[in-house]
Amino acid sequence: MKKLRKVYIALIMVFLYAPIALLVLYSFNDSKSRAKWGGFTLRWYQELFSDKVIISSLMTTLSIGLLAAVISTILGTFGAIVLYQMKRGPRNMMLNVVNLPMLNSEVVTGVSLMMLFALANLQMGYMTLLLSHISFCVPYVVLSVMPKLRQLEPNLAEAAQDLGATPLQGFFKVILPDIMPGVLSGFLMALTMSIDDFVVSFFTTGSGVSNLSITIYTMAKRGISPKINALSTLIFAGVLILMLILNLKDMKNPEGAKKIEKVKIPY
Amino acid sequence: MDNNIILSIRNVKVVFEDGFTALGGVSIDIGQNEFVTLLGPSGCGKTTLLRCIGGFEKPTSGEILYKGENIIPLPPYKRNINTVFQRYALFPHMNVAQNVAFGPSLRREDKKQISARVSEMLELVGLAGFEKRRISSLSGGQQQRVAIARALINSPDVLLLDEPLGALDLKLRREMQLELKRIQRESGITFIFVTHDQEEALTMSDRVAVMRAGEILQLGTPVDIYNEPESAFVADFIGASNILPSTMVRDHLVHFLGTDFPCADSGFGENNPVDVVLRPEDVKLKPESDPANGVVGVVESLLFKGVHYEMKVRTGADALLVHSTHARQVGTRVKMTVAPEDIQVMRKSDYSPDVRARKGEGGAQ
Amino acid sequence: MDNNIILSIRNVKVVFEDGFTALGGVSIDIGQNEFVTLLGPSGCGKTTLLRCIGGFEKPTSGEILYKGENIIPLPPYKRNINTVFQRYALFPHMNVAQNVAFGPSLRREDKKQISARVSEMLELVGLAGFEKRRISSLSGGQQQRVAIARALINSPDVLLLDEPLGALDLKLRREMQLELKRIQRESGITFIFVTHDQEEALTMSDRVAVMRAGEILQLGTPVDIYNEPESAFVADFIGASNILPSTMVRDHLVHFLGTDFPCADSGFGENNPVDVVLRPEDVKLKPESDPANGVVGVVESLLFKGVHYEMKVRTGADALLVHSTHARQVGTRVKMTVAPEDIQVMRKSDYSPDVRARKGEGGAQ
Amino acid sequence: MKHKNLMSLPFTLWAVIFIVLPLCLIVWYGVTLEIPVEYTQITLEDGSTAYKLEDGTIQTQEPWQKKAVISFSNFKRMVEPTYLKLLIRSLRVALLTTLICLLLGYPVALILTGKDFKHPSLWMMLIILPMWMNFLLRTYSWMSILENSGILNSWIASLREAIPAFDQFLSDRGVGNKIIFLYNENAVILGMVYNYLSFMIMPIYTVIEKIDHSLLEAAADLGASPSKSFLRVTLPYSLPGVLEGVTMVFVPAVTTFVISQLMGGGKVPLIGDVIQNQFGKSSDWHFGASLSLLVMVVVLAFMRGLHSIDKEEEVQKEVRIF
Amino acid sequence: KISVYNWGDYIDQETIEMFEKETGIEVEYMVYETNEDMYAKIANGKSSYDVIFPSDYMVERMIRENLLQKINWDNIPNVVNIDPRFMHQAYDPESQYSVPYTWGTMGILYNKSMVEEIPTSWKTLQDERYSMNMLMLNSPRDTIGIALIMAGHSLNATDAAALEEAKQLLIEQKPLVLAYVVDEVKDKMIAGEAAVALVWSGDATFSMAENDELDYVVPEEGSNIFFDAICIPANAKNVSGAEKFIDFLCRADVAAKNYEYVGYAIPNKAAIEVLGADEYNASPVNNPPQEVLDKCEVFKYLGEETKLYDQVWTEIISEY
Ligand SMILES: Nc1ncnc2c1ncn2[C@@H]1O[C@H](COP(=O)(O)OP(=O)(O)OP(=O)(O)O)[C@@H](O)[C@H]1O
Ligand SMILES: Nc1ncnc2c1ncn2[C@@H]1O[C@H](COP(=O)(O)OP(=O)(O)OP(=O)(O)O)[C@@H](O)[C@H]1O
Ligand SMILES: [Mg+2]
């Protein structure tokens, strides 16, 4: 049984990582085309750093991604709580409204936001790009925080306020730590969505601001440069290392003990 | 208005969304440094009343005055009132010390001082050395004590305690009772205490409010409540009692169990139906042949209760609960006598056994 | 091996990951249809022992035999043992009826039959008509009763009850005690019961196991435990007691509080240090001038306890707890006497007050 | 009360500006049609021709301007079988994707919260991480694996060479030299499952992780075997997470477009592709808007139905965090 | 500072650096994927660019809608480098608004080892022998356009009958098609995924460089010829900078450098000299036979009629 579980997870991992492995491989391929193995090379890595467009897109992607994820996490968590506290009727209505952007085709979201910014007479650029990313990330955050709120021990917030915490203090000291997994997964989701988004970004950005997705998509016409594979490999390695470091720290910290308690879950 | 009254609850009603009336107009004035206990059966609205005072439940109607000022619009954290919750509501992601230090650390008090106070509080509740323990590794009683320490450390004006000693063993419970009582006296904090233990209520309180189905039936000092219950329900609830449908023959003479008994009460008219309440410890057992005025019965069951034996003595259709330090074997015939001052006569209420039987009301609720 | 023994716990040890020894080698044999109560202070390992029996905790060492077979490797769901958990563990996503029906519906019993049984069980615990209620809308006591019904409906061979009546008011508690006792007798189910209420333990049990710090100190019938405690701790825990360091002058004569008292015990040698345990209700108060053999003291405090008054009477450095149905005002000088058969002499243990004082041990833990 | 309304104000405001307003714009586009403005040709004083528009402006160029008029003709066009067929296929593909994601993802969440994995959060990160590689690159990678001349086919070919029995086995079943994995609906579904799996796992994991352990103990105590206790306690308890996961997969899956193009080789077009086209090559924003309104309504109705499963009467206590 | 809005990967980045160094004008370089995307952003008016690269029909549309400004040729002396036969095209008859940047054709890319004869006719795309071995373009205008040519109509036909004929042709062809692709065609052809494919000449150049087995032909029935032009939007902020940039791009050495990077045929005869005319003309991509070229048509902006194409195309692909 235990073996089976591990094998299953391993298979899922293979599924998830097979294309990534290939991507990494391509980054060392001495041919511009995916279809041909032209021998091992590091030249894409060299060229990568001299490509102004890619580097600046990378910067935009990262800064927009992080900013949008942080802001939408704050906004979304706040929103989830506001929704959670509403009476059932208005809450369901608001929930539907908040989920609307997810129902839209990306291009519709992109175009409608573009029209919105035009109405507001905003010059397309970094700000509009950021705003649009925030706006499509928030529903995902709300969606991941909501279930955690439902699982909350109802007296917890009360206990905090009872002890003199203002609602805000109570939130930060008691509620937030408790719903943290939901908030974190919301943040991750937002970051992921933002980094991966092309369509909405395209319509809502303006001169001078381009993210990686836009650069990559527009490259497709002429063949995606293996430089992008090299970049992806670097990002991947970076995040992986960062993650391992963070987790190693985590293992040393007493919180690790908390996990051991779970040993008895029967499945 | 009385200067000493710190909390004044005026006709507070709570009707839940599903239409259930949890409190049906409760009024009570609580004095500075008073120890008031709410006593009542499960589901009678004790917790709901505390939640109204704490600010977690908005009364459907009524007023709650704190030092003369209506605090209903005030959020909980602006009330100088702390609560020990019935189900503890400890913060799961903090250890014991962090839980206890929550209040003071909010007020940004000096860290060293806080940690000294935390140790002091934990010492007080018998958990010295538990500072670093995770909440989930504590036993039920230990968790409860952490909850008490967490509330006490804030030295609030009013402390609400919802069955705070419920999970403690008798010995610890006694110790904590004395400790809480001492704290209350010395600190000048007003305690509003919920318990289902009548002995606890009688021991600790300045006044006891007996509640039933969202109403306060009787409010008074422990001795008043115990000795002069105003209704059969209170009498029964405050200590196991025998409630017998009776007839007041005339002043100072009441008829029950087929016999006339002299009694201390008067003013119920003549030949009126009343209830008589007999405490089990007030019924004395004599040999059957004893000449005293009494009723003969057969011991039906015998239970050892430590301090005394509890017997059920049957006479005709009725069975009386009797406490005695001497056991009588099951089947023994005995004569039961009661001193006139131990007979409590009270007006019929819906709690009278014959009324309840007619209504078809079952056991508890 | 005894045919009647259904559960045999052999030297069970539980050491938690943080090194804490919650059970230090517990052994107990439990007979078919027996009602055994675990009694002990908070944190002594009662819940842990139940969890071992239920299968939720793997003992670090030792054996648990069920009908002669070691069940330690068996998962909980394969044991015909049900538990009423200390903190209820009701399923929040199901309503009351669904919670109660959980066990039977797992066994795919007939739906109609199940719902009839559920109603019956809810009736039994006084929650008739609560079928459709959400768990979160129940009061503490109501939740506890649902937990009881949920376990009872399965008619297991062994039922483990972890302070099942903890959140109930006295009246309901009494009723439920009788009800549980009746069910146990009639159904033939073996009950292992945890309580912190000594009266409850004494009333309901066939045998009581008094635990302390992961060990069973004494196991016996309620009367044995109450009347012949083997150690000062048991005596104290089973009912508030006065424990006095004394000297056995010779057989049938013991010296304490500066006075020689005739007593029933013998066999402790001559001039040996012993402990004497006096129950508060066994100490009789006489006027100071009474000629009987006794010690004179001053009433230091007076508490109304309903059934009796509790007084602290000081004599020299010692203060005795005394129960009496007659109150003596604080400050009154009284003579305390004890009948020889009410004096319990026992060997010194680490619980003796002088030993504890030397160790600097505080209050409870 | 007032205080609570105050707290909800900023969020509501945000929702109105960034959700409701853009939606209104889309609705406006959806119910309008652009038609050329009317004009008359006039001759200016200097003899050159000019054009006078409806609103009186005069220009020398032949008018290209359009005006928007309210019209529901787009909705009529929408219900033609061509589009309905695509919509139905989109729904089917999205449903299948969601189902597969659920079946694949739920066990992952369950196993990771279980006892074998000491650092579930690390594993969760590992599950998200692939999604940080660009979508197009990931999908191209899949194509390299699955193409007729791709890695999988070349592995199968070398396997066939190495093991004649295997070769025989495949040939007997009429499998050609190259197995066509791509360019069909299955490939599209594979692509979608790949891209959305993480979004299914994450919310389910988050919920299961928080299940009160004592509930599982209680279930076991009452005689529920691990599988039963899963069905009766864990599963219903994790329903909010499942619903959320289903939403996060199903909803974007209905409107996705690039995956169907790349993995399906353009042979399995979805409604998303058509919508995308209206805003792109076909330049018919009005029809695009109408189509997306249709999709929105359908998905909304679907989600409604789904959430009625979750009839868990929530605690309607006054929950106050702020 | 000027803002340049171009197709993705459609310029050699080094030339931009050269320009910046030479003129001191900073270039803000942005990319788009389709003409329509670019159009939406320009028409929206909230983004301003100084130099854009629309294709023929888009130039036509933008001229009509007043979105382009006339170019002051005095400021672009290098325009003399442009081969006059590429000026004065139908989309900008008076060459007032646009400078041609690149041009190309649509044709068949084929794998020499997989075909039996050179596919010089569009009929190849209906040949059973290439069943599940041919790739078509997933682009309504282009694919329907080719079908129209096959049926003997104009590439820009809008009458229902012609379109219906084209539609039937494509529906009949559908079972033979391995996939309808866009940019992926290059990788697939390089990998030998299919024998023949409908491609734009630029993609052919790219693919042929990676796989020697591949070759390109513009079928004899004629085809589409397209131009990507350089224009200045009406709302450009830095017109003089834009003019300098356009002039720079028309310089022989720059155009040659860009050709080498981009791979599309160029209209710059001076640059072709620099590159070596013989070598340049050897490529079938750059130099299709003149008689075929004469039959080639440029896409016209069809306005409302675009919808018809879209409708027909959706009907074709939704067939299942
Ligand atoms: N949210 C709610 N909706 C409906 N009824 C409720 C709700 N909360 C509590 N009740 C009901 O109100 C009554 C009073 O509840 P409360 O918690 O005040 O009882 P209690 O006196 O504290 O009982 P216990 O001693 O068992 O804790 C109960 O019958 C309970 O079922
Ligand atoms: N997971 C754990 N890790 C470490 N120590 C633990 C853990 N669980 C319980 N303990 C400790 O073991 C001791 C026994 O706990 P147990 O829950 O059995 O007590 P109990 O007798 O049931 O007490 P109570 O009457 O308060 O419920 C306690 O001191 C407790 O702090
Ligand atoms: Mg309560």
Ligand SMILES: [Mg+2]
């Ligand atoms: Mg316990």
